[in-house]
Amino acid sequence: MSVPPPSLPPSSLPPSSLPPSAAQPQPAPALGSGLPADADALLKLAVQSAFDTFARSAMGMMVVDREHRVVWISEGYKQFLPALGFDDVSQFVGRRVEDVVPNTLLAQVIDTGRPILVDLLTNKAGTFLVSRLVLRDAAGQVIGALGLVLLDHPETTMQPLMTKFTRLQAELEAAHRQIAANRRPRHTIASFVGGSPAALEVKRQARRVAMTGSTVLLLGETGTGKELLAQGIHAASARAARPFVGVNIAAVPETLLEAEFFGVAPGAYTGAERKGRDGKFKLADGGTLFLDEIGDMPLALQSKLLRALQEQEIEPLGSNRVERVDVRIVAATSRDLAAMVAEGRFRADLFYRLNVLPIRVPPLRERLADLEALVENLLEDVARRSGLPSRSVSPDALALLARRDWPGNIRELRNVLEQAALMTDDLVLEPRHFGDAAATAAGAAVPPAATTAAAAATGAAPDGAGADGDPLLRPLAEQVAELERAAIARALQASGGNRVAAAKRLRMSRASLYERLARWPELGS
Secondary structure: OOOOOOOOOHHHHHHHHHHOOOOOOOOOOOOOOOHHHHHHHHHHHHHHHHHHHHHHHHHHEEEEEOOEEEEEEOHHHHHHHHHOOOOOHHHOOOOOOHHOOOOOOHHHHHOEEEEEEEEEEOOOEEEEEEEEEEOOOOOOOOOEEEEEEEEEOOHHHHHHHHHHHHHHHHHHHHHHHHHHOOOOOOOOHHHOOOOOHHHHHHHHHHHHHOOOOOEEEOOOOOOOOOHHHHHHHHHHHOOOOOOOOEEHHOOOHHHHHHHHHEEEEOOOOOOOOOEEOOOHHHHOOOOOOOOOOHHHHHHHHHHHHHHHHHHHHHOOOOOOOOOOOOEEEEEEEEOOOOHHHHHOOHHHHHHHHOEEEEEEEHHHHHHHHHHHHHHHHHHHHHHHHHHHHHHOOOOHHHHHHOOOOOOOOOHHHHHHHHHHOOOOOEEOOOOOHOOHHHHHHHHOOHHHHHHHEEEEEEEEOOOOOOOOOOOHHOOHHHHHHHHHHHHHHHHHOOOOHHHHHHHHOOOOOHHHHHHHHHHHHHHOO
């Protein structure tokens, strides 16, 4: 027959250990409930005997009531008070246990009703082998907890367990550091490469919104660098030291989105983790949450997301408990959200809540003046990741790339450059290395911006330029090339022919300098 554990009888507590002001534990309830009188008496004696055995064998004991207050400590427990910062029992008894014993889990035992039979507790008083038991009344309701210090120096007699504990603790701390490092932004606003008017305007807007705490909505085609810009905004904000957490809504199955955002309570459903799981809102608490492809958010979940944005409150799946969070939202989409609202596929109120500080990220075809800088930056990144020598692109190849429409924008450009760089040992990429790109560009209509960029890259004037022979009306690309050549010559002269030092003086990459020296070999001789 299962009988709920009784409360401790006052007689079982050593009188000398009880301060006059301490609340006494409740008397033992009637345990008979159908048992013979002798069995009932035997059970009472067993309870008292067990408590007396604990009191004699444990290094220290304490009783905590339902409100987490310490109501009694044993004589043995008094030895730990000085290390915990207390001179007298009266300073300790009557206070909440979590306020006087660092790292204690007695409050958790009371709140959950689950005992912790064996555990290691470490605080400023030392490391202890402890046990924590639940105290219940006759109706089975939790009325407090009993804490026992079983061993005050477990490292001397339980060396294997302590070694394992120390190793696991070190591994846990290393994992926490790694997770924290992974949640720091890898990019700044300066990582958004480009000096064209369109790129400069985007960076100006990003720096401006970074100083606020309002929601940011990044609009632009796929592959334009929206996530990079989101990380840059976070890095420039007051939340830079806190986590940056990103989630691609389109990449998460619809059935898992709610759990991904708001977390899961312990045992919420079959197969759920026993300790529950934090969602992205909780992980980003105090920092920034980046919602990529927000246009793919299912309608059924948009109302819950709206509440989280407005109230800064979340409710984990399977829980009735509301948790407060402090999260700054940066959302991004390649879709036309206004059109989706008109079609009923996106909530208007959520759109208005997101569209506080919109920034349009231009496609690559609208900033072809940045093409050369982007190519250099991407090729350096490819070389760093692959461990291969750095490549450069010839003027003819750059002109070829400028004639392409780039529907995949910078992501597509990187793919083309990486493929060309990995498929050849040549250090200078020529048009022949871009087979598919050449075919696409040859069959595409050349936009005016591409024609200008191609002319600048090759140094040739567009048809009809300078036809009257006036030297003041020479092609701009030709005049720019002369200025570049003169600047490089001066830098090489000032650095004694050291190309690395010359590149630093000119604030350009070595790959760009080598490409120009290949165009003007007399400078390098």
